[in-house]
Amino acid sequence: MDRIVKILFIDGEEGEYLLLADLLSKIHHTDYQLVWHDRLDGALPAIFGDDYDLVLLDYYWGSGHTAQDLLTAAKTQACTTPIVVMTSEMETEVDREAIRAGAADYLIKGHIDTQLLERTLRYAIERKRTEQHLSRLAHYDTLTDIPNRILFRDRLEHAIRLADRDQGQFALMFIDLNGFKQVNDSFGHDTGDTMIRVCADRLKECMRRSDSVARMGGDEFTLLLENTDNGANIAHIAEKIIERIGAPYHIGGYEMRIGCSIGIAVYPDAGRDAESLLKNADMAMYQAKQQDDSSYRFFTEAMNKAVRLQLRMESDLRAALRLNQLSLEYQPRIDLNTGDIVAMEALLRWQHPERGLLDAKEFISVAEDTGLINDIGYWIVECACQDLRLLQRECHLELRMAVNLSVRQFRDEQLVHRLAGTLNELDVPGRNLEFELTEASLMDNLDLVSLCMRPLSHLGLEFSLDQFGSGSCSFLHLQRLPIRAVKIDSRFLAALNHSVDDQRLVTAMINLAHNLGKVVIAESVETQEQRDWLQAAGCDQMQGYLFCAPQPVDKVCRTIKQWHSIA
Numbered sequence: 001m002d003r004i005v006k007i008l009f010i011d012g013e014e015g016e017y018l019l020l021a022d023l024l025s026k027i028h029h030t031d032y033q034l035v036w037h038d039r040l041d042g043a044l045p046a047i048f049g050d051d052y053d054l055v056l057l058d059y060y061w062g063s064g065h066t067a068q069d070l071l072t073a074a075k076t077q078a079c080t081t082p083i084v085v086m087t088s089e090m091e092t093e094v095d096r097e098a099i100r101a102g103a104a105d106y107l108i109k110g111h112i113d114t115q116l117l118e119r120t121l122r123y124a125i126e127r128k129r130t131e132q133h134l135s136r137l138a139h140y141d142t143l144t145d146i147p148n149r150i151l152f153r154d155r156l157e158h159a160i161r162l163a164d165r166d167q168g169q170f171a172l173m174f175i176d177l178n179g180f181k182q183v184n185d186s187f188g189h190d191t192g193d194t195m196i197r198v199c200a201d202r203l204k205e206c207m208r209r210s211d212s213v214a215r216m217g218g219d220e221f222t223l224l225l226e227n228t229d230n231g232a233n234i235a236h237i238a239e240k241i242i243e244r245i246g247a248p249y250h251i252g253g254y255e256m257r258i259g260c261s262i263g264i265a266v267y268p269d270a271g272r273d274a275e276s277l278l279k280n281a282d283m284a285m286y287q288a289k290q291q292d293d294s295s296y297r298f299f300t301e302a303m304n305k306a307v308r309l310q311l312r313m314e315s316d317l318r319a320a321l322r323l324n325q326l327s328l329e330y331q332p333r334i335d336l337n338t339g340d341i342v343a344m345e346a347l348l349r350w351q352h353p354e355r356g357l358l359d360a361k362e363f364i365s366v367a368e369d370t371g372l373i374n375d376i377g378y379w380i381v382e383c384a385c386q387d388l389r390l391l392q393r394e395c396h397l398e399l400r401m402a403v404n405l406s407v408r409q410f411r412d413e414q415l416v417h418r419l420a421g422t423l424n425e426l427d428v429p430g431r432n433l434e435f436e437l438t439e440a441s442l443m444d445n446l447d448l449v450s451l452c453m454r455p456l457s458h459l460g461l462e463f464s465l466d467q468f469g470s471g472s473c474s475f476l477h478l479q480r481l482p483i484r485a486v487k488i489d490s491r492f493l494a495a496l497n498h499s500v501d502d503q504r505l506v507t508a509m510i511n512l513a514h515n516l517g518k519v520v521i522a523e524s525v526e527t528q529e530q531r532d533w534l535q536a537a538g539c540d541q542m543q544g545y546l547f548c549a550p551q552p553v554d555k556v557c558r559t560i561k562q563w564h565s566i567a
Helices: 014-025 040-047 068-076 092-101 114-139 149-166 180-187 189-205 231-245 274-289 301-322 364-370 372-395 407-411 415-426 439-444 446-458 475-480 500-515 528-537 553-566
Strands: 004-010 031-037 054-058 083-087 105-108 170-178 212-217 220-225 249-251 254-256 259-267 295-298 326-335 341-352 356-359 400-404 433-438 462-468 483-488 519-522
Touching: 004 014, 004 114, 014 031, 014 114, 054 114, 068 083, 068 092, 083 114, 105 114, 114 149, 149 170, 149 212, 149 220, 149 259, 149 274, 170 231, 170 274, 180 189, 180 254, 189 212, 189 220, 189 231, 189 249, 220 231, 231 259, 231 295, 231 301, 231 364, 259 274, 274 295, 295 301, 301 341, 301 364, 301 372, 326 372, 326 553, 341 372, 341 553, 364 372, 372 400, 372 407, 372 415, 372 433, 372 553, 400 462, 407 439, 407 446, 415 446, 433 439, 433 483, 439 446, 439 462, 446 462, 483 500, 500 519, 500 528
Parallel strands: 004 031, 004 054, 054 083, 083 105, 259 295, 341 400, 400 433, 433 462, 462 483, 483 519
Antiparallel strands: 170 220, 170 259, 212 220, 249 254, 326 341, 341 356
């Protein structure tokens, strides 16, 4: 031990500290640094951290308390810092209890000299290093230095417990190299070992921080993907692995290539225990191996088809952005007091080359999961602002444009800057643009959304809360956030004419919103009876098929002119 050895001394007696410091100063060939802590609770973070090489701990702490619990906790949490306990006199039972609980050694105060102290410290530190080395040999693959099947099994069991507790899911990948045997036989085991090490490094490059990779033996690996709630994301990682494993290897002056087959089992659909998950991932891997090239396969055929469909949708959506297949339609919003059209809601459409005209609800989740929502969102705002200027110019009206905003867009650090630039470039006042957020998405991402709402409101932009009544937005949030209007969830309107309870509920919602100073909007109004009831109940604005279906900008422009000429 030729470096500084840092020791944490936990004892309430200053005299004991001074005595130990004096003894340590007499050990000339090693530099010991002794840090005294007179409070056990204050020393806990240091004990479980990596700041100290050893802990000296008074076994008795305070009235009737011992260090037994601390030692047990250190052993349970695989604490890497050796702990030596101290007592005032020799107690055989205490000695045994301390060692069983995980103490590295045992010292008696008043009977410690320089030689005994040095021997005890060196033994405790070296013993801990030996234990850690043996543990690593038992749990890590010696060729690749990644976890072996023993440690991976422990991590898999832990992932099952967490997912079961949180009702979550995770994915297990079983990866088998294609063509490795030919390389190993043709170029020798040294080349094969080098290739295995490179494969392990490439797999680690494909992992997130929360994931785990292991070598199961030979040319087989496993990958544990925790916190996965989307099949397409799992598929993307599989594709990335296939790409990285399939890249050229330059070993011993030769260029060579291999591939891989990947079987994927998702908890809990593919099994609720480690044995089932490993077996089903292995089975899926063999199914993938039947393909000519590197490929992956999910254990369940239904999931396989669903993931393929989503990946196809994602590819088509990227093409839609390039080929200008997206468009906007607009649905007017009418002021019930004046009968005037006062606003438009921009609704996204996709003219799919095979499936025809698609509503946003059929593909917006794919856009959100892949991050395409940011590019699509900025395109919607720009297009809607351009059409807003056209409508105001052609119809001679001061209209407001409502745009649905995804919570995912609030994660874009450029959101405020980009929107400010668009408004300035197109000369559209911020007061003419309104962003709609669903109540559920707002409450699920309250901190993130509220952080961006303030600077956006300073630009004059306003917000409305869609599907009001379907989530759990509190009065406090309604009052404090810059929300101008609420839109009553359309499900409450469907039974208005034959449900007294729904009528009372909608009436209460309208009164509540008015008391909070909010404008109340009803959407999906389809019958004259609904309109009459809502108007009598004090609703401020309405939109729906009773007035006008969503239309392209040129048609909605004619609708506005006809509406106001009749009005």
